[in-house]
Amino acid sequence: MSVLRNIIISLVVLLCSIYFYQVKFQAQKPVVVVVGCGLAGISAGIEAHRSGAHVIILEKTQRCAGNSFKATSGINGAYTEVQKSQNINDTVELFIQDTIKSGKGLANKQLVNVLVNKSRSAIEFLQELGVDLSVLSQCGGHSRPRTHRSRPTEKIRNIGMIIMYELLGKYEEKLEIIKEANVLDIEPNEFDNSLMVHYSYKGSVKKVGIKADSVILASGGWCADKSRDSLLKKYRPDIFSLATTNGQFATGDGVKIAKKLGINLVHMDKIQVHPTGFISPKDPLHNTKMLCPEAVRASGGIMINSKGERFANELGTRDYLTKQIFDQKDKYKKIPKDHDGESDIPYVATIIMTEESRQLFNPTFIDFYQKIGLIQYFENGEKLSEYLEIDQEKLKNTFQQYEKDAEVGKDRFGKTIFPVKKITFDENLYMMTITPSIHYAMGGIEINENAQVINEKGGIIPNIYAAGETTGGVHGDNRLAGNSLLECVVFGRISGKNSVNLLDEN
Incomplete structure (x- = not known):
């Protein structure tokens, strides 16, 4: 009996040791909070997780998707294996030229270079996660067929749905995703560069706070913003009455939070119809x-x-x-x-x-x-x-x-x-x-090639990043079809990696 008791005690001690070690290990992980769970948000979350962070994604709706879920035409990539297999002679230089031309020279050339040069790796990233991107089309403004999407199936799923289903299917359980969490504000701590993220949960008036080492703003655009402080009405009253293709959740939350933090906004009047x-x-x-x-x-x-x-x-x-x-x-x-x-x-x-x-x-x-x-x-x-x-x-x-x-x-x-x-x-x-x-907001939060946000004086704000439609400068005056999903993957991945890897530098 005493032998059995000693075995039980030893097992309890071992289990407790493992538990406390895990808690301690978890506490040592940097905490990265991602605002928004569309393609930019989930791409950022995946890379932050891969870089060793504990990732918390705050999504204000009941499901992870955003406007990424509606994307049908595809995602662009230059000099990809799919293009090569179909004997399509495309180059990075051609893709850059098409993007700059479409944006009427207004796009940030450094951001365009990053977008295009990382387009092939973005396609490969999605393919590795199980997304079929074997169909190509040449959409408006493109000089080559480079917009990738999936082969038709019996299921009614567009490319945005397919991508989101695949990424969430593989990573949803590895990330802490809190739905119906509406982020209200972000409070920087000047002493240790940490950030307190406040949000309301399921419509409650009570604030919930999370202390984060880094925050990534990936909450999308504002092309359905009919609110009292509507960004659409402020910057483009001439098109305010037009219908929208966006979900009703697209109200510019990330941009409004950014403004309070002194983050610079660019090209806010550039709205794609x-x-x-x-x-x-x-x-x-x-x-x-x-x-x-x-x-x-x-x-x-x-x-x-x-x-x-x-x-x-x-x-x-x-x-x-x-x-x-x-x-x-x-x-x-x-x-x-x-x-x-x-x-x-x-x-x-x-x-x-x-x-x-x-x-x-x-x-x-x-x-x-x-x-x-x-x-x-x-x-x-x-x-x-x-x-x-x-x-x-x-x-x-x-x-x-x-x-x-x-x-x-x-x-x-x-x-x-x-x-x-x-x-x-x-x-x-x-x-x-x-x-x-x-349809799409080309303007938004100013970022650099590392997806770091820029303040109104031109400096970098430590440990805050942004990606996707909530940012501005990538597309200039007009966005090419297929560049929205690409932007989400490219700058989502960059923000996710840097939210962990640049912590020591900050």
């Missing part, structure tokens, strides 16, 4: 639009006005296409009879896809959009003309001219890439109505 938000015939005036992905046009979708004429290069940059749509002055016709007033009726255009376009894009997604009423199917051009109330000969001539332009390899709008060269009047067609919608 995406040219193609879906109009739902069931609710055409709803203020939130599902995004019609740029990959629809990159797969051969053509755009026409109310006269049945093409009016732009469908693969032009987003700001260019938005202007072209507004210049047509075509307002949505099928407004409910009980609607009063015209000021909120959106300007629209029509995108038409062939069966070949449908297959190039993703037939599963087209079928899904069709099922929920965002895309309509027509047996031929005659049926489509009747629905659109367009002269049949006019639409037929538009199709014939497109085929001639595609054969030559250039049209009057400067288009030189024709993913689909045939569109005939007697084939099956898919139609969607789109409207320009508030």
